[in-house]
Amino acid sequence: MSRSWERKVRQNQQKTNSLRQKTGQDRIGSSGTGSQTFDTFKGRNYMFPSFLLIVAIFLTIITVAAQTSGVKEASGASYWFIIVMYLILAVIMFLRRPFLRIGKDRMSTIRFNRERTLMAGDIAKFRIEKGYVTVETKGKGANWIFSRFLKMFKTEEIAQRVTEFAAQHQIPVEKK
Numbered sequence: 001m002s003r004s005w006e007r008k009v010r011q012n013q014q015k016t017n018s019l020r021q022k023t024g025q026d027r028i029g030s031s032g033t034g035s036q037t038f039d040t041f042k043g044r045n046y047m048f049p050s051f052l053l054i055v056a057i058f059l060t061i062i063t064v065a066a067q068t069s070g071v072k073e074a075s076g077a078s079y080w081f082i083i084v085m086y087l088i089l090a091v092i093m094f095l096r097r098p099f100l101r102i103g104k105d106r107m108s109t110i111r112f113n114r115e116r117t118l119m120a121g122d123i124a125k126f127r128i129e130k131g132y133v134t135v136e137t138k139g140k141g142a143n144w145i146f147s148r149f150l151k152m153f154k155t156e157e158i159a160q161r162v163t164e165f166a167a168q169h170q171i172p173v174e175k176k
Helices: 003-022 047-068 078-095 155-169
Strands: 040-042 100-103 106-113 114-119 125-127 132-138 144-147 173-175
Touching: 040 155, 047 078, 100 155, 106 144, 125 155, 132 155, 144 155, 155 173
Parallel strands: 125 173
Antiparallel strands: 040 100, 100 106, 106 114, 125 132, 132 144
16 A cells, blocks of 8 residues: 555544543554443432532522612622532533542542543552442552442442452452
8 A cells, every 4th residue: 555545544543443432432543451341330410519519509598588678789690600500510510420439440429520540550558448448559649438428339249349450450358
């Protein structure tokens, strides 16, 4: 093949791979070692959306009270815009589900609006308690806590998969 044809094939392959990556499919033209199968455990965040809903209700009460008492500054639409934005943010935070994804040699989760990944060598130990699974990291990173109460994770299933992961990589597991 000519070089221009190879260049065109490579460009099209890059475009296709970027689209496939966005949809969660395997890449085309790469070796099979890069793709892993993951066990994904999803939870549901309800604490922060509840807090935002309470703030929106509080702001609504204050705005209505100020408008009925005749305060001129409270008659603008900006107060209602802020209340609606709090409600929209609460819905977005409720619909976006937290997850724990466990692969062959890595774990990943979403923390602070970004996907974080831990390799097996970066994990100090696992602590399994009733309703909680804690991943303790080596170094500066904060521990990952997956809770039944706060984020509605199925901690029994996570505990089973974590013990399998720990057995594969000789990571200590502390059960309480």
